[in-house]
Amino acid sequence: MIPKIIVIGSSTGGPGALYNIFSRLPKINIPIIIIQHIPAGFTDSLAKRLNDVSEMTVKVAEQNEIIKPATVYLAPGDYHLTLNSDNRISLDNKSTQYKGVRPSFDVTLKSVAKVYQGRVLSVVLTGMGNDGCEGIDLIRKLGGKCIAQDKESCVVFGMPEAVINDDNADSIASLNKIPEEIVYYLMNWN
Template sequence: MVVIGCSTGGPKSLPEVLSRLPGNLPAPVLVVQHMPEGFTRSFAERLNMISPLEVKEAEDGEEIHKGHVYLAPGNRHLLLNGRRLLLDDGPKVNYVRPAVDVLMNTVAPIYGPRTVGVILTGMGSDGAEGMRLIKRNGGKTVVQNEETCVVYGMPKAVVDLGAADRIVPLEDIAKNIVLMLSTGM
């Protein structure tokens, strides 16, 4: 399982990552991009055109499949219940909805050491606690380095918590995801 969180700068960083992942990726990819309602569907369609993986906006009750990317809709939290996605209108977390932490907090206990958490560029600290939980459950974590971020806030929050296994340039995120999925390292 791969969980990616991003905010400011994400619409430029996320395509870089998804376009470099192989079409036979042996895991589903769940993405929270802080984006207003009404923009995520067209963003998912744009990502689908440049990614070897199938990218779509997540739907409530949908079953997840490896080699597919599910993007949280704007203004809805994305959660995981077993192999099904849940959309939630609950209160904002870290001042945002969807929140990366909400998703990671539901994925980490289910997938444990089979989880790869990724935080890309973004303002604030959303995702830091979720990344710590992924590590506590035996998963692996990687964050985008300061030099390639538009805003280093979210990755820095993960680093400050000691929850980043790797800190790498944007162009190396995808190969680190593949490596972590295949070797657990």
């Protein structure tokens, strides 16, 4: 049994970290959702930049889109992204910010947990604050896993540090090792 989806969250320093990961990550035959705290006007260029170096299709998520394997969905700036039980993406820019951000890693993780229970691999990257802590805690209680970026390779250690301090990181890895960790969990899920 392998995870059904990967959800990656990042903030300050995230675009560079994502570029590093997706330029080295092999094609993975499950969907990936990225929650990057980013202003609305920069989402398209980030998706294009990641798509140019990835072995998978990277795109900005669209309302009511059904997620597909080997596709990476980037939440649009200023929109919460949730997943419905029929694997359709729902985008919301009317709800208030959660923990001061929209999109929120926590909002997405909680919705993904409802759909996939513990068959979720979460990856928390560089960024300020503690967005993702609640969602990762829920996913791990259901049997999911979490990879946290290490302090030395973060621009800002806030988000990974919060998850590590909550004892919710199954592994802590340098940015350069995260692609290997993702592949490891896909091959050794239990």
